[in-house]
Amino acid sequence: MSDLMPVRRALISVSDKTGLIDFARFLESRGVEILSTGGSAKAIRDAGIKVVEVADHTGFPEMLDGRVKTLHPKVHGGLLGIRGNAEHEAAMAEHGIAPIDLLVVNLYPFESTVAKGAGYDECVENIDIGGPAMIRAASKNHAAVAVVVDVEDYGVVKAELEANNGATTLALRKKLAATAYARTGAYDAAISQWFAKQLGDTFPRRVVVAGELKQSLRYGENPHQAAAFYVTGHQRPGVATAKQLQGKELSYNNLNDTDAAYELVAEFDKPAVAIIKHANPCGVAVGSDIVSAYKAALATDPVSAFGGIVAINRKLDGATAEEIAKLFTEVVIAPDADEAAVAAFAAKKNLRLLVTGGMPDPNEPGMTLRPVAGGYLFQTKDNGRVALQELKVVTKRAPSQQELEDLLFAFRVCKHVKSNAIIYVKNGTTVGIGAGQMSRVDSSRIAAWKSQEAATAAGLAQPGTIGSVVASDAFFPFADGLLAAAAAGATAVIQPGGSMRDAEVIAAADEKGLAMVFTGMRHFRH
Structure with missing residues (x-):
C-alpha cells in the first residue's frame, strides 16, 4: 500500500x-x-x-x-x-x-x-x-x-x-x-x-508532568548539550509570560538565571533590584526608588555583576535603564518598561529586555521538580517566610529596630542563595554574599572578603560588613562561622537554630556583644 x-x-x-x-x-x-x-x-x-x-x-x-x-x-x-x-x-x-x-x-x-x-x-x-x-x-x-x-x-x-x-x-x-x-x-x-x-493530595499515587514547547534553544548549560524551553498550563508571571522587547535569543542559562532573579525580587514590597550570576545573587537591595536600589545592589559586588541578570519589581524607568546600560548586562527583566527605558537600551543590541506583565506571588503554593537516576524528586516550593513576631531572641542583647529590619531582609535573600549561604546586610542592601560552599565558615569568610574587595575598589575606608547584620540559611554547627561574621564587623545574627551546639554558639555571640535571633525555619537551596 x-x-x-x-x-x-x-x-x-x-x-x-x-x-x-x-x-x-x-x-x-x-x-x-x-x-x-x-x-x-x-x-x-x-x-x-x-x-x-x-x-x-x-x-x-x-x-x-x-x-x-x-x-x-x-x-x-x-x-x-x-x-x-x-x-x-x-x-x-x-x-x-x-x-x-x-x-x-x-x-x-x-x-x-x-x-x-x-x-x-x-x-x-x-x-x-x-x-x-x-x-x-x-x-x-x-x-x-x-x-x-x-x-x-x-x-x-x-x-x-x-x-x-x-x-x-x-x-x-x-x-x-x-x-x-x-x-x-x-x-x-x-x-x-x-x-x-x-x-488536597499533594503527592498522588501517580503524577504526570506536561509542557508545551515555547522555544528550541541553541544548547543547554554547555554547547554539547541540547535544550528546549517548555511551559506549563499555569502561567506564573516570569520567564514563561515574558515578552522580549529587544536583544538576541535567550539561552538555557539566561532563562535559568532570569527565573532565579525574578523569583528573588518578587519577595519584596518596596522597590527592589536583584543582580544574579550563575543562579546566585551577587547583589540585592531595596530603596525609595528603583534607581537607588540598583546602585546599592550593584555596589555589593560590581565585579561579579558584569554579564549578570538584573531583575526589578517595578516598571523600568529611563533613569534606571541608563544606569544599567553603563555595565555589560545579559538580561533585564521587569513587569513593564517605559519608552525612556526602551530607548536607553536601544543601542545595546545584545541586551535582552523582558517584560512579564506582572510579578509572581511569592506565597503562591507550587511544586519543584528535579530529575534523579530513574525518577524525579518533587517537593513543595519554598515559600516559607518568618514574621517579626516569630523571631526568638536568644542572646543577652536584643536587636535594634534597624537590625531587625535588616535581619528579616537578609533571611529572605538567604532563601535564594545556594547553600551553604551567608548574607551580610546593612540598611536594606546586601554588602557581602557567600554561596555554595561545603563549609559554612568558608561562606562567611568569602562573603567578608568580597565585601572588602568591593570597598577597596570603591575607595571606601572600610567594608560594608562593618556594622552589618548576617543571615545563615541553616544553623551554625560550630561557633567558628559566627566568630568569622563577628570578625567581619557584624553586629546581629539571624539563623534557624536547632544545633546540638546552640548553647556554644549563643555564648560566643554574647561574648562578642552580638544580638542573635532564631527563626526555627531553614532555607537549604541545593
Missing part, C-alpha cells in the same frame, strides 16, 4: 475556532466532505461552506447536553477501520460505516477554565470525553488517518494536500499522531492534577 492516503472525508469538532473557516473552505475546495458537530458545524455553515452534521451522519441525535454526539460506531469505525483489511472493509460496508480520513479536533478548554478560577461543576463540564477518544482512535490508525489537534498545523496539512494532490504522507501522519498523543497526555495530566488539588 502506498504511504499516500487521499483525504475524502474530514470530521471537524473544535472549541478553538481560530483559522477554522479558512481551513474548512480549503477542504471544500478540494472536494472533501466535511462532517462536524455543534458550534463548529454552525460556524462552517454560516460561512457558506457545505457541512454534514454528525447526528445526520450517524442517524443518532446529539443528546445529554452534548455529552454524547461522537461516541458512535459510525464515527469510531470510520476512524479505526484498517484500509486494505478485507474483514474490516466488509464490516464497514455491512454497517454503513464510511471511512474518515482526516480528524480535526481541539479539546474543551479545561486548562483555561481552571485557570480563570471556575467552580468545581464548571471544570467537570469542561472535561472532554469524545474529543480524546476520537484523537486516540485516529492516532492509532495513523497508517490511514491524519489527525490535527493544534491550529498551528492547519498550514502544514494544507501544504501537504496541495503537494500530493489531496493526499497525506505516512511521515506527516506519524508526526501528527505523536503530537496528538502528547496533547491528550497533557490534557489528562491537567485533569489529574486538578483532581489531586481538589482532594
Whole structure:
C-alpha cells in the first residue's frame, strides 16, 4: 500500500475556532466532505461552506447536553477501520460505516477554565470525553488517518494536500499522531492534577508532568548539550509570560538565571533590584526608588555583576535603564518598561529586555521538580517566610529596630542563595554574599572578603560588613562561622537554630556583644 492516503472525508469538532473557516473552505475546495458537530458545524455553515452534521451522519441525535454526539460506531469505525483489511472493509460496508480520513479536533478548554478560577461543576463540564477518544482512535490508525489537534498545523496539512494532490504522507501522519498523543497526555495530566488539588493530595499515587514547547534553544548549560524551553498550563508571571522587547535569543542559562532573579525580587514590597550570576545573587537591595536600589545592589559586588541578570519589581524607568546600560548586562527583566527605558537600551543590541506583565506571588503554593537516576524528586516550593513576631531572641542583647529590619531582609535573600549561604546586610542592601560552599565558615569568610574587595575598589575606608547584620540559611554547627561574621564587623545574627551546639554558639555571640535571633525555619537551596 502506498504511504499516500487521499483525504475524502474530514470530521471537524473544535472549541478553538481560530483559522477554522479558512481551513474548512480549503477542504471544500478540494472536494472533501466535511462532517462536524455543534458550534463548529454552525460556524462552517454560516460561512457558506457545505457541512454534514454528525447526528445526520450517524442517524443518532446529539443528546445529554452534548455529552454524547461522537461516541458512535459510525464515527469510531470510520476512524479505526484498517484500509486494505478485507474483514474490516466488509464490516464497514455491512454497517454503513464510511471511512474518515482526516480528524480535526481541539479539546474543551479545561486548562483555561481552571485557570480563570471556575467552580468545581464548571471544570467537570469542561472535561472532554469524545474529543480524546476520537484523537486516540485516529492516532492509532495513523497508517490511514491524519489527525490535527493544534491550529498551528492547519498550514502544514494544507501544504501537504496541495503537494500530493489531496493526499497525506505516512511521515506527516506519524508526526501528527505523536503530537496528538502528547496533547491528550497533557490534557489528562491537567485533569489529574486538578483532581489531586481538589482532594488536597499533594503527592498522588501517580503524577504526570506536561509542557508545551515555547522555544528550541541553541544548547543547554554547555554547547554539547541540547535544550528546549517548555511551559506549563499555569502561567506564573516570569520567564514563561515574558515578552522580549529587544536583544538576541535567550539561552538555557539566561532563562535559568532570569527565573532565579525574578523569583528573588518578587519577595519584596518596596522597590527592589536583584543582580544574579550563575543562579546566585551577587547583589540585592531595596530603596525609595528603583534607581537607588540598583546602585546599592550593584555596589555589593560590581565585579561579579558584569554579564549578570538584573531583575526589578517595578516598571523600568529611563533613569534606571541608563544606569544599567553603563555595565555589560545579559538580561533585564521587569513587569513593564517605559519608552525612556526602551530607548536607553536601544543601542545595546545584545541586551535582552523582558517584560512579564506582572510579578509572581511569592506565597503562591507550587511544586519543584528535579530529575534523579530513574525518577524525579518533587517537593513543595519554598515559600516559607518568618514574621517579626516569630523571631526568638536568644542572646543577652536584643536587636535594634534597624537590625531587625535588616535581619528579616537578609533571611529572605538567604532563601535564594545556594547553600551553604551567608548574607551580610546593612540598611536594606546586601554588602557581602557567600554561596555554595561545603563549609559554612568558608561562606562567611568569602562573603567578608568580597565585601572588602568591593570597598577597596570603591575607595571606601572600610567594608560594608562593618556594622552589618548576617543571615545563615541553616544553623551554625560550630561557633567558628559566627566568630568569622563577628570578625567581619557584624553586629546581629539571624539563623534557624536547632544545633546540638546552640548553647556554644549563643555564648560566643554574647561574648562578642552580638544580638542573635532564631527563626526555627531553614532555607537549604541545593
